[in-house]
Amino acid sequence: MTWHEINDVIVITLPENFDMNANLGYLTREKNECMYEIENDTITKIIAIGENRSLVQVSVINNEQMVVQFLNESKPSEKWQREEIVKYIHEWFDLDNDLTPFFEMAKADPLLKMPARKFYGLRVIGIPDLFEALCWGVLGQQINLAFAYSLKKQFVEGFGDSIEWNGKKYWVFPSYERIAQLTPTDLADIKMTVRKSEYIIGIARLMASGEFSREKLMKMNFKEAEKYLIKIRGIGPWTANYVLMRCLRFQTAFPIDDVGLINSIKILNNMNRKPTKDEILEISLPWKNWESYATFYLWRVLY
Structure with a gap:
């Protein structure tokens, strides 16, 4: 540094x-x-x-x-x-992270060459706080992005700290210590399902108990960390890979079932149907060790 x-x-x-x-x-x-x-x-x-x-x-x-x-x-x-x-x-x-090898690979890749040129210099923007990354992963499950953002706003403004400057409020994401003390009823004003409230409080309690932390996950290899996360209630393969990619910086993280990824491949390949999982696995062979960057650049094509 x-x-x-x-x-x-x-x-x-x-x-x-x-x-x-x-x-x-x-x-x-x-x-x-x-x-x-x-x-x-x-x-x-x-x-x-x-x-x-x-x-x-x-x-x-x-x-x-x-x-x-x-x-x-x-x-x-x-x-x-x-x-x-x-x-x-x-x-x-x-x-x-030195992105030179990624851009070298992307330049020659039929699917990535356009996004890599158009968005050259984009980094996988991280969410360094593990609790924030997990909450964002859970909040975003099975809803569109705009609705996920409005849920996050309600959650942050309901339970986070803020600093006021120049007549505006700036927010800190709610701490897991605070959320661990709540019940789903406390989150009832936020327009998310009771199940999502349970998941978020459950994750907060696990972290507050000390048995689950970013440091602990960072000591694991990718497969171990993925397995560990999937065991937690409310975290499936998509959320696990999302967090492994954006918080824990595992470059092999690959949310293969992600709707955005599937749609992006469909658009770039001019397909009139969704690509199958096997097709995506084949397309992604050249991306080895850069799966998270490939995914992030393909997402970027959509908005």
Whole structure:
């Protein structure tokens, strides 16, 4: 991680194959997003490190440097906390990953060459917080994206913390400690099924008990982590792979039954029917070890 500080600003050196416009294109795809705000190519967001809440603005200069400014006197005084913020941003934008082999592979791939050219420099945008990633996976099950975003907004505004700045509220995702103390009745105002409420509270309780954590999963290989997640009530193969891809950064994560992935392949191949699972497995053979990036780029074709 290469970064330095100038007064109250952190400057992070960006890797090659990074394009902020491609990433902003993804981040602005949904108007109802409640975890950050984007204006004039600048992201405003709270980054929580333990109990510490920092309201930051993130912008990029020439795709070479990422500038992190602290608002509202929320700069942490301890250097290790600022280091954790840099680490969070690296996780969020997958900055430690050299994408050169992915672009080499994609250039020659009949399905990926167009998205890789069009969205060049896009990273798999991460959700570094495991509880947030799992909740988002559960909330998004079997509903359209717009409805999933409205559920997330209700959940965050109902149970998360916020910082007010310039007349606007910025939110922190609810902590698993808080959600672990609730019952499905407490979530009744949110327009999700009782079952989803049960799943989310169950996951929060598992995490609060200490038997389930990001650190624990990171010690496992991909197959072990996938198996472990699928054993948890409310997490099927799709949610497990989604979380393995966006939070735990397993590049082989591949939500093969994903509707968006299936539709994207259908569109790009001009098919008048959905591709079968076997067809997708065959198409994806060249993507080995880059399945998560291939999926993310194919999703991007749809909106």
